[in-house]
Amino acid sequence: xxxxxxxxxxxxxxxxxxxxxxxxxxxxxxxxxxxxxxxxxxxxxxxxxxxxxxxxxxxxxxxxxxxxxxxxxxxxxxxxxxxxxxxxxxxxxxxxxxxxxxxxxxxxxxxxxxxxxxxxxxxxxxxxxxxxxxxxxxxxxxxxxxxxxxxxxxxxxxxxxxxxxxxxxxxxxxxxxxxxxxxxxxxxxxxxxxxxxxxxxxxxxxxxxxxxxxxxxxxxxxxxxxxxxxxxxxxxxxxxxxxxxxxxxxxxxxxxxxxxxxxxxxxxxxxxxxxxxxxxxxxxxxxxxxxxxxxxxxxxxxxxxxxxxxxxxxxxxxxxxxxxxxxxxxxxxxxxxxxxxxxxxxxxxxxxxxxxxxxxxxxxxxxxxxxxxxx
Amino acid sequence: xxxxxxxxxxxxxxxxxxxxxxxxxxxxxxxxxxxxxxxxxxxxxxxxxxxxxxxxxxxxxxxxxxxxxxxxxxxxxxxxxxxxxxxxxxxxxxxxxxxxxxxxxxxxxxxxxxxxxxxxxxxxxxxxxxxxxxxxxxxxxxxxxxxxxxxxxxxxxxxxxxxxxxxxxxxxxxxxxxxxxxxxxxxxxxxxxxxxxxxxxxxxxxxxxxxxxxxxxxxxxxxxxxxxxxxxxxxxxxxxxxxxxxxxxxxxxxxxxxxxxxxxxxxxxxxxxxxxxxxxxxxxxxxxxxxxxxxxxxxxxxxxxxxxxxxxxxxxxxxxxxxxxxxxxxxxxxxxxxxxxxxxxxxxxxxxxxxxxxxxxxxxxxxxxxxxxxx
Numbered sequence: 001x002x003x004x005x006x007x008x009x010x011x012x013x014x015x016x017x018x019x020x021x022x023x024x025x026x027x028x029x030x031x032x033x034x035x036x037x038x039x040x041x042x043x044x045x046x047x048x049x050x051x052x053x054x055x056x057x058x059x060x061x062x063x064x065x066x067x068x069x070x071x072x073x074x075x076x077x078x079x080x081x082x083x084x085x086x087x088x089x090x091x092x093x094x095x096x097x098x099x100x101x102x103x104x105x106x107x108x109x110x111x112x113x114x115x116x117x118x119x120x121x122x123x124x125x126x127x128x129x130x131x132x133x134x135x136x137x138x139x140x141x142x143x144x145x146x147x148x149x150x151x152x153x154x155x156x157x158x159x160x161x162x163x164x165x166x167x168x169x170x171x172x173x174x175x176x177x178x179x180x181x182x183x184x185x186x187x188x189x190x191x192x193x194x195x196x197x198x199x200x201x202x203x204x205x206x207x208x209x210x211x212x213x214x215x216x217x218x219x220x221x222x223x224x225x226x227x228x229x230x231x232x233x234x235x236x237x238x239x240x241x242x243x244x245x246x247x248x249x250x251x252x253x254x255x256x257x258x259x260x261x262x263x264x265x266x267x268x269x270x271x272x273x274x275x276x277x278x279x280x281x282x283x284x285x286x287x288x289x290x291x292x293x294x295x296x297x298x299x300x301x302x303x304x305x306x307x308x309x310x311x312x313x314x315x316x317x318x319x320x321x322x323x324x325x326x327x328x329x330x331x332x333x334x335x336x337x338x339x340x341x342x343x344x345x346x347x348x349x350x351x352x353x354x355x356x357x358x359x360x361x362x363x364x365x366x367x368x369x370x371x372x373x374x375x
Numbered sequence: 376x377x378x379x380x381x382x383x384x385x386x387x388x389x390x391x392x393x394x395x396x397x398x399x400x401x402x403x404x405x406x407x408x409x410x411x412x413x414x415x416x417x418x419x420x421x422x423x424x425x426x427x428x429x430x431x432x433x434x435x436x437x438x439x440x441x442x443x444x445x446x447x448x449x450x451x452x453x454x455x456x457x458x459x460x461x462x463x464x465x466x467x468x469x470x471x472x473x474x475x476x477x478x479x480x481x482x483x484x485x486x487x488x489x490x491x492x493x494x495x496x497x498x499x500x501x502x503x504x505x506x507x508x509x510x511x512x513x514x515x516x517x518x519x520x521x522x523x524x525x526x527x528x529x530x531x532x533x534x535x536x537x538x539x540x541x542x543x544x545x546x547x548x549x550x551x552x553x554x555x556x557x558x559x560x561x562x563x564x565x566x567x568x569x570x571x572x573x574x575x576x577x578x579x580x581x582x583x584x585x586x587x588x589x590x591x592x593x594x595x596x597x598x599x600x601x602x603x604x605x606x607x608x609x610x611x612x613x614x615x616x617x618x619x620x621x622x623x624x625x626x627x628x629x630x631x632x633x634x635x636x637x638x639x640x641x642x643x644x645x646x647x648x649x650x651x652x653x654x655x656x657x658x659x660x661x662x663x664x665x666x667x668x669x670x671x672x673x674x675x676x677x678x679x680x681x682x683x684x685x686x687x688x689x690x691x692x693x694x695x696x697x698x699x700x701x702x703x704x705x706x707x708x709x710x711x712x713x714x715x716x717x718x719x720x721x722x723x724x725x726x727x728x729x730x731x732x733x734x735x736x737x738x739x740x741x742x743x744x745x746x747x748x749x750x
Contacts, residue, residue, distance in 0.1 A: 078679075080652075081652060081679065081680075084652045085649070085652075088645075088648060088649040089649065090645060090649075103680065110646075110684060110685045110686070111646070111649055111650075111682070111683070111684050112682070112683040112684075113649075113650075113680065113681065113682050113683070114680045114681040114682075114683075115679060115680035116678065116679060116680050270463075270465060271485075271486070273463060274460075274463040274464065274465075274486055274488075275486075275488075277455075277456060277459045277460075303491065304453075304456065304490060304491060305456075305478065305488065305489045305490035305491050306488065306489040307486070307487070307488050307489075308486070308487040308488070308489075309485060309486050309487075310485045311485070
């Protein structure tokens with residue numbers, strides 16, 4: 001292998017595929033980035049065995065790449081050395097040449113590095129085939145869905161299936177649901193696709209968001225019973241799916257409500273944010289008392305002290321209410337919503353309540369379970 | 376105690392005194408900030424028992440403070456809650472009132488917090504008296520001295536006295552010296568003061584730099600055999616001194632040289648920075664071969680590979696040289712210097728060498744010991 005390539009463009013690409021690499025992989029070659037040079041393109045791959053990212057770099061799709069392949073070939077180089085060398089090298093172009101077995105020379109300006117790599121035959125074979133069943137959405141829409149749901153997964157691995165976001169399609173509507181058993185976030189969008197049902201670990205989705213999120217083009221999402229594949233431009237990112245059955249969550253969501261609170265979203269977030277530093281058993285339990293349009297939030301701890309906030313509701317219908325909940329959960333839910341005022345619908349003091357955007361838009365629903373207190 | 380004060384000005388002051396607080400102090404009251412309200416001023420204090428910072432806040436020196444003391448008194452409040460409340464409260468002014476024993480109410484806007492504090496009698500007595508022996512320098516000059524020397528202390532506590540910078544004054548010249556036994560940084564400035572010799576832990580100096588460094592006023596430095604005190608405006612920061620005798624370093628500094636290299640400082644730093652990622656026993660050992668005006672830097676490791684850099688000297692006098700050193704140490708030394716080209720003076724391949732700014736300015740000297748290699 002012997003290639004020349006634009007330093008900046010190559011560095012940008014390395015930043016993307018590096019995300020999939022786990023620093024202390026038990027498979028030594030997986031601490032490297034696989035570089036494959038073909039006649040007209042360069043393919044780079046990073047993987048932690050679960051999540052894999054492949055990028056195809058060619059002058060055709062990216063003229064500023066200035067790629068010239070003098071000799072085909074492939075090698076695997078530790079991602080830390082590779083990133084370090086490419087970042088610091090002081091020239092517009094970088095030359096990468098295998099000089100002896102896996103010993104690879106990187107040169108640019110007056111600097112030259114020789115790094116011991118791995119043979120690409122030592123790199124695990126990754127099947128990057130694209131499943132047939134797919135749909136397409138705007139990158140920004142994908143980012144939005146992830147932002148609105150993925151925070152609600154169970155971050156602790158106690159029930160592995162709950163560390164993922166369930167994506168279910170009935171042919172025309174895609175429903176994304178995340179829950180940790182104490183709260184739930186559900187987003188629906190219309191999309192045309194063969195029906196499917198998969199659960200994708202939140203880490204994968206957050207990585208997809210950071211890679212594709214800011215682009216205004218379309219990302220193609222394909223899946224089968226084994227994997228999900230995101231592809232856009234020359235980037236293919238894929239991940240294993242979570243095994244197991246995602247709980248039936250529909251029956252948890254109340255459909256009739258006895259009380260409705262319309263409240264300014266930012267004021268609610270600020271008030272919760274201020275009072276949540278008082279924690280009992282590592283949780284900020286907020287007591288919310290609503291009567292007329294007056295909303296009083298209090299948070300007490302024997303040890304630390306007390307926070308007291310008064311808010312005025314835009315509107316409230318129903319009997320007075322005295323309910324307690326995790327301040328962080330309601331704050332997270334309010335942050336995931338987007339309208340100026342949000343609607344909080346209650347069924348009773350010990351029943352789950354839901355938060356939605358104001359108006360008729362029920363495509364995003366946030367549900368929180370109250371907390372029992374004894375004060 | 377019952378006071379009103381500008382939220383922003385109070386928050387800024389808390390940020391300064393908080394620096395001295397160690398999060399897990401064995402003395403519970405030391406996790407707090409002591410707030411004392413007197414007729415016309417507020418005094419706040421933070422300390423970790425070794426380093427203490429006191430700020431005197433009054434409308435006289437800071438009209439925007441808008442301080443009004445309704446009732447004198449004092450209390451100690453956990454710095455985490457205090458910072459959190461003051462940062463997030465949504466009003467221009469904040470009211471702080473002791474309502475029951477040490478239970479203190481903070482209010483602003485529609486928010487109110489009651490926090491359990493400590494009695495100020497539980498706070499250790501800190502003697503903030505100012506020693507008689509003092510001198511005055513520009514804050515920026517102080518910052519410069521610290522930046523040029525403190526990096527060279529021994530960061531590991533193996534010889535406690537070497538974790539500090541030695542400050543020695545003969546009446547007209549102040550000499551600041553830091554060494555970890557493998558390198559040394561020495562700065563001299565002229566100042567008028569009674570002779571003294573003290574060693575100040577680098578942490579204290581770095582904290583002083585971050586508190587006073589950016590101001591263009593003068594800072595007063597006083598010291599006795601127990602402590603050093605920095606004072607400027609309403610801020611008094613003091614710290615215990617290190618016990619023990621600082622080694623005699625003067626005899627380590629060679630005065631006659633057989634070879635002199637004049638080299639561009641930035642190019643040298645870049646080349647060392649690039650090649651220092653190859654580490655042997657956690658140290659980047661750079662071999663430097665100088666012949667004529669050609670300077671070749673190499674760094675080899677059996678395991679990782681090799682870095683090779685070529686530089687052209689501005690000037691070189693003396694026999695060809697083949698010397699090895701810690702890349703990080705020479706890079707740190709070059710960074711602490713400031714002229715466009717720097718002068719590196721060698722005595723021999725296994726003898727300490729020194730780095731100074733170009734020209735006649737010998738007020739800052741950096742010394743590095745070579746490393747023995749067997750290649």
